[in-house]
Amino acid sequence: MTRSGEPLLRVRELAVEFSTERGPVRAIDGVSFDVLPGETLGVVGESGCGKSVTALSILGLIPSPPGRIAGGSIRLQGRELVGLPERDYRHLRGKEVSMIFQEPMTALNPVLTVATQMTDVLMRHQGMSRRQARRRAIEMLELVEIPSPEKRIDDYPHQMSGGMRQRVMIAMALSCNPRLLLADEPTTALDVTTQAQVLEEMVRLQQKLGTSVVLVTHDLGVVAESCHRAVVMYAGRIVEEAPVEELFEHPRHPYTEGLLQSIPRIREEKLPELPTIPGSVPDLLELPPGCRFADRCYKADDRCRQQEPELELRCDIAVACFHPNRYAGCPES
Amino acid sequence: MKPLLQVRNLRKHFPVRGGFFRRVTGWLKAVDGVSFDLPRGQTFGLVGESGCGKSTLGRAILRLHEPTGGRVLLDGTDITALERRALTRQRRHMQIIFQDPYASLSPRRTILQTLLEPMEVHRLGTPESRREKVLELLHIVGLGPEVLHRYPHEFSGGQRQRIGIARALTLDPKFIVADEAVSALDVSVQSQVLNLIARLQRELGISFLFISHDLAVVQHISDQVGVMYLGRLVETAPTDELYRDPRHPYTRALLSAIPVPDPKWRSRRILLQGEIPSPLHPPPGCPFHTRCPEAMPVCRREMPDWRPIKEGGIPHRVACHLY
Numbered sequence: 001m002t003r004s005g006e007p008l009l010r011v012r013e014l015a016v017e018f019s020t021e022r023g024p025v026r027a028i029d030g031v032s033f034d035v036l037p038g039e040t041l042g043v044v045g046e047s048g049c050g051k052s053v054t055a056l057s058i059l060g061l062i063p064s065p066p067g068r069i070a071g072g073s074i075r076l077q078g079r080e081l082v083g084l085p086e087r088d089y090r091h092l093r094g095k096e097v098s099m100i101f102q103e104p105m106t107a108l109n110p111v112l113t114v115a116t117q118m119t120d121v122l123m124r125h126q127g128m129s130r131r132q133a134r135r136r137a138i139e140m141l142e143l144v145e146i147p148s149p150e151k152r153i154d155d156y157p158h159q160m161s162g163g164m165r166q167r168v169m170i171a172m173a174l175s176c177n178p179r180l181l182l183a184d185e186p187t188t189a190l191d192v193t194t195q196a197q198v199l200e201e202m203v204r205l206q207q208k209l210g211t212s213v214v215l216v217t218h219d220l221g222v223v224a225e226s227c228h229r230a231v232v233m234y235a236g237r238i239v240e241e242a243p244v245e246e247l248f249e250h251p252r253h254p255y256t257e258g259l260l261q262s263i264p265r266i267r268e269e270k271l272p273e274l275p276t277i278p279g280s281v282p283d284l285l286e287l288p289p290g291c292r293f294a295d296r297c298y299k300a301d302d303r304c305r306q307q308e309p310e311l312e313l314r315c316d317i318a319v320a321c322f323h324p325n326r327y328a329g330c331p332e333s
Numbered sequence: 334m335k336p337l338l339q340v341r342n343l344r345k346h347f348p349v350r351g352g353f354f355r356r357v358t359g360w361l362k363a364v365d366g367v368s369f370d371l372p373r374g375q376t377f378g379l380v381g382e383s384g385c386g387k388s389t390l391g392r393a394i395l396r397l398h399e400p401t402g403g404r405v406l407l408d409g410t411d412i413t414a415l416e417r418r419a420l421t422r423q424r425r426h427m428q429i430i431f432q433d434p435y436a437s438l439s440p441r442r443t444i445l446q447t448l449l450e451p452m453e454v455h456r457l458g459t460p461e462s463r464r465e466k467v468l469e470l471l472h473i474v475g476l477g478p479e480v481l482h483r484y485p486h487e488f489s490g491g492q493r494q495r496i497g498i499a500r501a502l503t504l505d506p507k508f509i510v511a512d513e514a515v516s517a518l519d520v521s522v523q524s525q526v527l528n529l530i531a532r533l534q535r536e537l538g539i540s541f542l543f544i545s546h547d548l549a550v551v552q553h554i555s556d557q558v559g560v561m562y563l564g565r566l567v568e569t570a571p572t573d574e575l576y577r578d579p580r581h582p583y584t585r586a587l588l589s590a591i592p593v594p595d596p597k598w599r600s601r602r603i604l605l606q607g608e609i610p611s612p613l614h615p616p617p618g619c620p621f622h623t624r625c626p627e628a629m630p631v632c633r634r635e636m637p638d639w640r641p642i643k644e645g646g647i648p649h650r651v652a653c654h655l656y
Binding site: 046047161163164191192193194195196197199200218219220221222223224225244245248249258259260262263264265266267270271273274275276277278280281 | 382383489491492519520521522523524525527528531546547548549550552553572573576586587588589590591592593594595596597598602604605608609
């Protein structure tokens, strides 16, 4: 099975570099993936793997200096975004691409009411009058199930709870019908019961509005429940990309395999020991010459320590590994 | 055998001040009548969402927050009744591990200095034996002698947490409170540290109060689990039983809300309405009734009793009008 259709977002060989006291460091290096219309792509990995940097670079939000896009291309509906002047980006953000962050309090302006913040966006991008914009904003708040939205819209962000603020962020992000929504750990700061509500909301709206979503998260449970496909990142590179059912059932890359095993999950029987991945993530400034995961990998051999494996695509599944797990159902090329 | 730790009707209320003269305008009942037993060498997992009072409870047990009422007995000693000097002496038996070891390790001290300090303060051993002890502890937590003269910033999060654990062990405590001790760690490292804690409990016979918002982590590490909501325990049970047969509607909702890392798993999720009420203005009756899918008229009026529904070595207790 292959995915058909023109991708909405096409990222190719993307590299982002930051200058640090100890020299330049590549936060991501050679990242490539597609997002189809209406698709939710999970970008998953542990801290420092480059998943947030990937999302920020799509929005042109890499702080520069110290950061810069050092190579590659990001095309949204065929239009190149790398090198786009800030003026054009500003027109794009909120209208065609919008973003939800982990902590809505940092993304919402604390001195403006929700109404002001939501109507500003609508007036600017959709050319609505203030009255039209307010009506639309209330509709959006209703859609994310904020109780009595016509009253709550005049609240300041601090008057709302964390879960409510995150819903406002979602409403705001979707108010201009963007084609692409970038969500960076949107539920990480929330409690489980609130997280369940907000995730459900996001999936429902995504299906209703047909928005494509890039969901950045460290939580494989969130990926399993809300994404169609997922990209697994490790130390600045994609190590595996697959449809979620395939990824969870047949992880090809030893890192994906280890990650899936070591998530604490509720089990029928308690295990005597949790499976672990030995060691820790390498320092991006002192990367090993070969595969970045080799040091922690139970399959690593001399070749892995000398040569870096490329991401290879076979029947809709991409893996960067010399010794991937093999499963039936995928013809070897 | 008597339990190592007995907590009885423990309460911690914080005054809320407001107005021009900063007068006390109300009380925040962060912990409001909590009782449980922790047998020797076992782990009590305490779960709940943010603001439920689980961290305050951990601190009140250690008297890092002075309790408002109730009693804490550690090995027969009433911790709540001790005066200052006696409390300091008792402190060596009870330690705490924090979520962010970076914030709890002094950035200007080497690992050696950090680990020697508690023994120096309590005047234990000789300089040689202390140093030996430090090396032994590092070995236990999986670090080598090369770390002795390094500073906290030179370590990764997982390594820093190992150092935090080693420090908690310097005085051979009987009881450790681990407050979200693995929550800031990435999964691959989190499981390493969890295994380490489980091993310490087994090999050194230390009892843990393991506080976490993550029910899966708690299941793995605990012998019994307590679920907290708005300053009270709503259910406690042996771990297997709590996960197999949760009784309180809140426990059920919590368990069903966890995202499951399996795309084929179809959830029968109990979505709770609304959010946790403010602990400043807890609802009357059962504190959970505003969100409970099974709330009855009585729940709005009366606080349910804290009653055992199954006796045994570790009883299964629930505070709910359904039982």
